[in-house]
Amino acid sequence: MAKYITEINKQGNIAVDDTILVKDYPATAGSKMLENFVPLFSAEAVERLTAAGYTLSGKTAVGEFGLDLYGETGTNDICAAASLVKEGSVKAALNVDLNGAPRRAAALEGVTFIKPTYGTVSRYGIIAAACSGEQIGVTTKDADTAAEVLGVIAGHDAKDGTSLPDKKYDYTVNADVRGKKIALVRELYEAADEAVRAKIDAAVAAYKAQGAEVGEISISILPEIQTAWTILMSAETTNNLSRFDGVKYGYRTEKYKNIDELYVGSRTEAFGFLTKATIVYGSDVLSKGRYDDCYDKALKIRRIAVETLKELFARYDALLLPAYSKTKFEGYPIEDAFMKVYDESRFTAPASITGMPAVVSMGVQLLGDYFSDSRLLGLAKALEKEEA
Amino acid sequence: MKYELVIGLETHVELSTDSKLFCSCGGHSAADTPNDCVCPACSGMPGMLPVTNKHAIELAVKAGLMLNCKINQYTTFDKKSYYYPDLPAAYQITQWFNPVCVEGKVQVGEREIGIKQIHVEEDAGKLVHDDATNTSLVDYNRTSVPLIEIVSKPDFRSSDEVISYLKKLKASLQFAGISECEEGAMRCDVNISVRPEGSDQLGVRSEIKNMSSFAEIKDAIEFEKVRHVDAIERRTEMLVQETRRWDEVKRRTFPMRNKETAADYRYFPDPNLMPIIIDDKWLAEIKASMPVSAEEKGQKYVDMGIASKEAAVLASDAKLCAVFDEVVAMGREPKSVASWILTECMSRMRYLGIETLNIAPAKLSRIIELVDAGEITRAAGKKVLAAVFESDVDVDKYCDEQGLNAKVDTSVIEATVDRVIAENPQAVADYKGGKVKAAGALFGSCMRELKGIGDPAVIKALLEQKLN
Numbered sequence: 001m002a003k004y005i006t007e008i009n010k011q012g013n014i015a016v017d018d019t020i021l022v023k024d025y026p027a028t029a030g031s032k033m034l035e036n037f038v039p040l041f042s043a044e045a046v047e048r049l050t051a052a053g054y055t056l057s058g059k060t061a062v063g064e065f066g067l068d069l070y071g072e073t074g075t076n077d078i079c080a081a082a083s084l085v086k087e088g089s090v091k092a093a094l095n096v097d098l099n100g101a102p103r104r105a106a107a108l109e110g111v112t113f114i115k116p117t118y119g120t121v122s123r124y125g126i127i128a129a130a131c132s133g134e135q136i137g138v139t140t141k142d143a144d145t146a147a148e149v150l151g152v153i154a155g156h157d158a159k160d161g162t163s164l165p166d167k168k169y170d171y172t173v174n175a176d177v178r179g180k181k182i183a184l185v186r187e188l189y190e191a192a193d194e195a196v197r198a199k200i201d202a203a204v205a206a207y208k209a210q211g212a213e214v215g216e217i218s219i220s221i222l223p224e225i226q227t228a229w230t231i232l233m234s235a236e237t238t239n240n241l242s243r244f245d246g247v248k249y250g251y252r253t254e255k256y257k258n259i260d261e262l263y264v265g266s267r268t269e270a271f272g273f274l275t276k277a278t279i280v281y282g283s284d285v286l287s288k289g290r291y292d293d294c295y296d297k298a299l300k301i302r303r304i305a306v307e308t309l310k311e312l313f314a315r316y317d318a319l320l321l322p323a324y325s326k327t328k329f330e331g332y333p334i335e336d337a338f339m340k341v342y343d344e345s346r347f348t349a350p351a352s353i354t355g356m357p358a359v360v361s362m363g364v365q366l367l368g369d370y371f372s373d374s375r376l377l378g379l380a381k382a383l384e385k386e387e388a
Numbered sequence: 389m390k391y392e393l394v395i396g397l398e399t400h401v402e403l404s405t406d407s408k409l410f411c412s413c414g415g416h417s418a419a420d421t422p423n424d425c426v427c428p429a430c431s432g433m434p435g436m437l438p439v440t441n442k443h444a445i446e447l448a449v450k451a452g453l454m455l456n457c458k459i460n461q462y463t464t465f466d467k468k469s470y471y472y473p474d475l476p477a478a479y480q481i482t483q484w485f486n487p488v489c490v491e492g493k494v495q496v497g498e499r500e501i502g503i504k505q506i507h508v509e510e511d512a513g514k515l516v517h518d519d520a521t522n523t524s525l526v527d528y529n530r531t532s533v534p535l536i537e538i539v540s541k542p543d544f545r546s547s548d549e550v551i552s553y554l555k556k557l558k559a560s561l562q563f564a565g566i567s568e569c570e571e572g573a574m575r576c577d578v579n580i581s582v583r584p585e586g587s588d589q590l591g592v593r594s595e596i597k598n599m600s601s602f603a604e605i606k607d608a609i610e611f612e613k614v615r616h617v618d619a620i621e622r623r624t625e626m627l628v629q630e631t632r633r634w635d636e637v638k639r640r641t642f643p644m645r646n647k648e649t650a651a652d653y654r655y656f657p658d659p660n661l662m663p664i665i666i667d668d669k670w671l672a673e674i675k676a677s678m679p680v681s682a683e684e685k686g687q688k689y690v691d692m693g694i695a696s697k698e699a700a701v702l703a704s705d706a707k708l709c710a711v712f713d714e715v716v717a718m719g720r721e722p723k724s725v726a727s728w729i730l731t732e733c734m735s736r737m738r739y740l741g742i743e744t745l746n747i748a749p750a751k752l753s754r755i756i757e758l759v760d761a762g763e764i765t766r767a768a769g770k771k772v773l774a775a776v777f778e779s780d781v782d783v784d785k786y787c788d789e790q791g792l793n794a795k796v797d798t799s800v801i802e803a804t805v806d807r808v809i810a811e812n813p814q815a816v817a818d819y820k821g822g823k824v825k826a827a828g829a830l831f832g833s834c835m836r837e838l839k840g841i842g843d844p845a846v847i848k849a850l851l852e853q854k855l856n
Contacts, residue, residue, distance in 0.1 A: 021435045029434075039435060040428055127434040132659035160437045161661050236659060239467055242478035243432045247526075263471055286469075286654035295656055 003080045003089070004058035012057030014049055014149075015081050015093040017102075019066050020136065021125040022046055022056060029127040030062040030078075033244045033251045033270035043125025044160070045094055045136050045153040052152045057090050064272045065129045066098035067237065068337070069344050070329060082109035085139050092149045093139040096126050099233060099341065100323070100348025106139055106360040107323035112380055113139045114146045117370050118355025119164040121150070122157030128240045130233040131162075133352040143361065143381040147171035147374070171374050175381035178211035182379070183312065185321040186218045188347055192322040199363035200322060206386040207320075207379075215316070221301070221308060222346065228301035229349035230342050231285045231294050238282030241275070277338035306354050313369035318379055322347050323365040362387060390585040391617050395550055395578060395609065396542035400535050401561060402511070402573035403447045409510045409534035410438030410481065422516075422527035430510075430532035432476030437660050440465070444534040445488065445664060447566045448508045449674045451536055452489025454560055454681065455503045459671060463488040465508075465661040468653045473526050474513040482509035484655040486663075496553045502541030511535050536566075542579065542590070547609040550578070551602050563706045564679055575600045580609060582616040591616065592627035596634055596641055608634040611641060685709060692722040698730055707744045714749035720756045728756055732770055736777045751776050754783040765844060767835070768792040791841055798850070801834075801842045805850050808833045819855055827855065 005018060006025050016022055019029045021039040028034045042050075050056065060081040063069070068078065077083070081093035082105040095102035097115040106113035115137040126136060136153065140146040151171050157163045189200055204214050219225075246252040246266025253265030271279070285294035312319065325344055332340060350367060351358035357373045359366045361380035368376045407413060411429035429436035445463075452459050466484040484507075492503030513531040517524050538557070544550050558574060561567040567574065576599050581591035594612060599605050611634075618624040632641040666674075680688065682703045689699035689712075702708050708729060715725045733745055733752070755776070759769040764787055771792065775781045787793055808830055809816055818826040834847050 027434075034434075037434075040433070041435070043435065124437055125435045128437075130659075131437075159439060161439050162437075162659075235656060239469055239479055239654070239656070240434075242469055242471065243434065243476065245471060245478055247473050248432065248476060259473060283654065286656055288652045291654075291656070299657075 003060065003077075003084050005061050006059040008056045008058045010057070012055040013091040014054045015057050015060050015084050015090045016043075016046060017062050017066075017081055017093065017095045018059045019062050019096045019098075019127045019129075020046060020094055021127070022059065025059060027059070027127060029066065030064040030068075031244075031270065031272070031275070033267075034127070034249075035251065037250055039125075041125065043094075043136070044122035044157045046125065048153050049094075049149070054091075054149075054152070057084075060084065060093065062096070063101060064275050065127065065237065065241065066096050066101055066134070067129065067274055067278055067341065069099060069101050069104055069341050069348075070337075079105040079109055082106050082111050082113070082139050085109070085111045085141055088141070091140070092145060094153075095137055095139055096134055097137045097348075097352070098129050098134040099229075099345055100352060102137055102139060103348055103351075103358060103360045103365060104324045104344075107363045107365070108327065110363060111139055112142055112146050112384075113137055113360045114150060114373065114377065115351060115358045116150060116154060116373050117164075117357045119162050120154045120166075120169055120371075120373070122153075122160045122163050124157055124159040129237040130352075131236055131240065132232060133229065133355065135355070142384050143173050143175075143359070143377040146359075146380075147173045147377050150373070169373070171377065173374060173381050174378040175385055177207055177379060177382045180207075180212040180317045180379070181215065181315065182207055182212055183215045183217040183316040183319050185222075185319055186216050187222050188321045191325060191346060193326040195327040196322045196324065196363070200320065202386075203320060203362065203364045203383055206383055209386075210382055212382075214320070217312065217316075217319070219308065219312075219350075221304060222350070224301050225305045225353055226342070226346045226349045228298035228305070229353040230281075230345060231298040232302065232353065234278045234282035235286045235295055235298075236282070238279045238286070241271075241279060244270070246270075273334045274337040274341065281338065302353050305350065309350065309354055309356060309367075310369065313372075317368070318372065318376060319367040321350075321365050321367060323360045323363070327363070389621070391582045391613075391620075392545055392585045393547070393609070393613055394542050394581050394583060394590060395544035395547075397538075397540045397544070397550065397553070397579070398577040399538045399540075399554070399557065400511075400575045400577075401451075401538065401567045401569065403444050403534040403536060404565060404568050405441055405443045405447065405534050407441055408532040409441050409444055409508070410532055411436070413532070422525070423529060425529040426531070430476070431528050432478070432531075438465075438481060438658070440661060440664065441534060444508055445666070446674050446677075447534075448488045448506060448536045449666065449671070450564050450678060451538065451561065451566050452492060452506050453675060453678055454564055454566075455489070455492040455494050455506070455538070457489035457492030457503060457506060459666060460486055460488055460490060461666045461668075461671065462486060462663055463666065464663045465658045466655050467658050468655055470651055470653060472512070473524065474515050474531070476513065476526075476528060476531060480510055480512065481658055481661070483507035485657060488664075488666075494553065494556070496549055496556060499543070499545075499549060501543045501549075501553055504539040504541050506536050506538050509535050509537060542581075547606045547613075550609060551606055554602055554605070559682055559704050559706075563682055563685075563709070565706075572600050576605060578605060578609060580612050580616075582613060582620070591620075593629050594627075594641070595631045597631055597644065599634055604634060604636060607639065608641060611639070615641070689722070689726070692716075694722060694726045698726050701730060702726060705745075707746070711745055711747060711749050711752065715753045715756065718749065718753040720753050721760065724756055724760055725752075728752065728773075732773055736774060740777060742777075747776060748780075751780075751783050758783070758787065762843065763787075764792045765842065767844075768841070771839075793841075798842075798846070801838065801847055801850060804837050805834055805847065805854055808837060808851075809854060816855065827851065830855075 020043045021027050023042040063078050084090045086109045121136045138146050138149045154169045251270035256262040359376040359380045362383045366376045413427050414425050464486040467479040468482050469479045487505040487507035489506035510532040511530050513528040558569045578596040581593040583591045619627045631644045633644050686699045686703035755769050758764045815826045
């Protein structure tokens with residue numbers, strides 16, 4: 001299977017996923033809707049990397065609009081970016097973490113991925129789905145490289161209204177974990193299969209061996225967090241994808257007699273099942289009479305989730321949790337996609353809904369307080385050391 | 389039975405900002421070439437993010453202060469979703485949950501009209517339909533141009549009140565620099581119902597969409613009143629709550645085929661735009677930048693010694709005020725300036741068909757200075773003013789070239805007076821025969837001949853001296 005869906009430069013050292021815009025190169029976001037869409041400008045993160053002397057190798061596949069955690073929505077390999085990093089073809093890959101797909105890919109391939117604190121990396125130039133949680137992250141072979149690349153792309157961007165004011169962030173990776181307090185999230189550990197638990201067990205052992213304290217905690221509102229994120233993510237995605245209507249660019253049906261048929265035909269023919277399911281769900285939770293019970297409640301749960309995690313981070317340096325439920329996946333009927341994604345999102349939703357940073361390394365996920373990105377990379381490096 | 393009208397207005401006003409609401413494209417939709425004032429953001433391309441134009445928020449706050457509103461110091465933007473080709477992102481960014489201004493009021497004649505809220509939102513683009521080829525074209529120049537929507541309470545009881553309110557609103561918005569209110573930049577949706585006089589129940593409401601001409605609004609309201617009353621009294625039709633449009637040719641309203649009335653806009657807070665906090669400091673700065681209201685301004689002019697009627701005319705027009713204030717600031721006498729603006733300037737404007745006064749205050753000031761000092765006659769001053777209006781001449785240079793200086797040597801005047809006397813023996817004879825009026829005719833002839841040269845008093849004295 002081809003690693004790139006669009007090749008840019010064979011000598012390039014940065015792969016960019018296809019929800020991130022690179023001027024003059026197609027950006028499809030994994031959708032037939034955008035198969036011929038060529039953007040007029042590049043994402044801010046791309047601009048910063050090229051200005052710093054990095055070169056782009058090509059565009060890698062994503063599940064349609066990044067909604068998909070498994071790769072059922074396209075024929076391409078959504079782990080391609082992680083696998084290019086693993087085989088050493090590129091130094092790093094930029095990936096949009098909308099619903100945890102690149103975290104999962106990194107865990108499956110055994111490489112490192114950081115979803116940085118929301119607002120530290122500009123979202124300018126990504127084909128948006130769920131603006132309140134999605135974030136550009138970096139896939140690399142190790143924590144040090146992640147810190148290097150993140151250092152280049154992070155910092156205030158006036159073109160993004162949610163970009164935080166700090167001009168620069170210092171990512172210093174310190175692998176000394178002595179005295180650090182880490183908490184294992186019991187419910188999520190129990191929700192994973194044996195192979196995944198073995199990776200968590202290995203991480204716990206490594207931390208203990210290196211002088212960190214590892215405790216165990218339970219977070220009672222995890223189911224609410226998972227549902228609330230699915231509500232917010234679906235609603236925002238529905239809204240952002242409404243611009244793809246067949247009028248201005250992208251796919252347009254050949255059969256229409258009026259504007260309504262143009263809209264319905266184009267969207268019916270171009271969107272995949274999971275996208276349509278997300279739109280149906282997202283439209284429902286925003287509709288009159290449902291808004292208060294669904295969307296507004298999800299916003300409240302988001303605030304409670306932040307408070308709950310902030311309390312935990314007053315006591316712990318980081319939480320340890322799986323990034324996925326199992327290490328091997330079998331096919332299933334496409335009609336099940338929405339619920340399958342929902343099930344699997346329990347591992348990734350806490351970081352997505354709060355905007356807190358998460359790092360995946362050696363098949364496990366570390367979640368930390370806002371701006372603890374460096375600390376999480378240090379904890380990841382401690383695991384890498386063990387492996388080496 | 390007697391009926392009364394119950395009317396509420398939603399008035400959309402284009403704000404006078406340099407750029408659009410969420411991108412740096414030019415703010416005015418007036419670009420001549422379609423899609424000339426468009427970027428990836430305001431045309432709904434993926435990848436772009438909105439960044440709020442702070443000036444638009446300030447102008448909305450100003451409008452709120454002017455209409456005695458409470459300013460929401462925590463205000464947010466929300467997304468309103470619907471599909472239409474003139475709305476490129478298929479959502480409009482507006483303020484649904486926390487509008488910037490609420491609970492205001494404005495005095496219209498004897499009545500107080502309540503203002504429910506003022507919110508900021510982006511405009512949509514424009515569709516151009518071509519029936520000949522059965523196609524529609526989209527122009528995004530106007531997309532994302534900042535608007536405020538001023539929502540009144542249903543407090544109007546007549547079309548005259550509506551028009552007075554709109555005129556006052558327009559003048560105030562222009563005056564405060566909030567909107568230029570150019571053609572089409574102020575658009576109204578009129579919510580209208582009728583009920584028996586004295587009733588506290590509301591009748592079935594119809595909404596007439598998107599009107600901008602005051603005269604048309606008045607006619608549309610009068611038409612609707614008759615339609616509603618006929619429906620109630622004579623059962624000519626069954627009234628339903630609906631959206632209608634005014635047909636300017638047929639002079640009546642028609643129901644709109646409009647799915648929007650049944651639409652669910654799925655409002656939700658825009659996650660790309662952080663809540664805007666208007667802190668006390670910023671609010672104080674905005675307050676400090678407010679110009680005085682037209683009423684206050686008018687009172688100030690009265691205090692300067694200008695007749696109240698003249699003061700009101702001056703105060704009603706931002707441009708007149710600006711020129712007046714500047715000329716007075718240059719040291720001219722206020723009454724004199726008011727008279728020059730309201731009489732001479734406005735007469736030139738009427739003559740040339742100009743609607744806004746567009747004269748360099750320094751030039752007007754110089755003309756008044758010369759006239760008041762007796763350097764040139766008032767008639768000569770008018771002549772210079774006309775020349776300034778027509779070809780923007782230099783005042784002093786023009787006076788010299790045209791020999792308008794009143795203190796010219798009297799030989800020119802004398803020669804003219806002599807010639808007039810010589811050419812009008814009959815008038816001279818009449819005068820000498822006791823018809824004092826005949827001197828007036830001779831004086832008029834002298835003035836005409838001299839074309840504004842010379843001091844009228846001097847000419848008159850010279851004429852009388854020669855006749856006697």
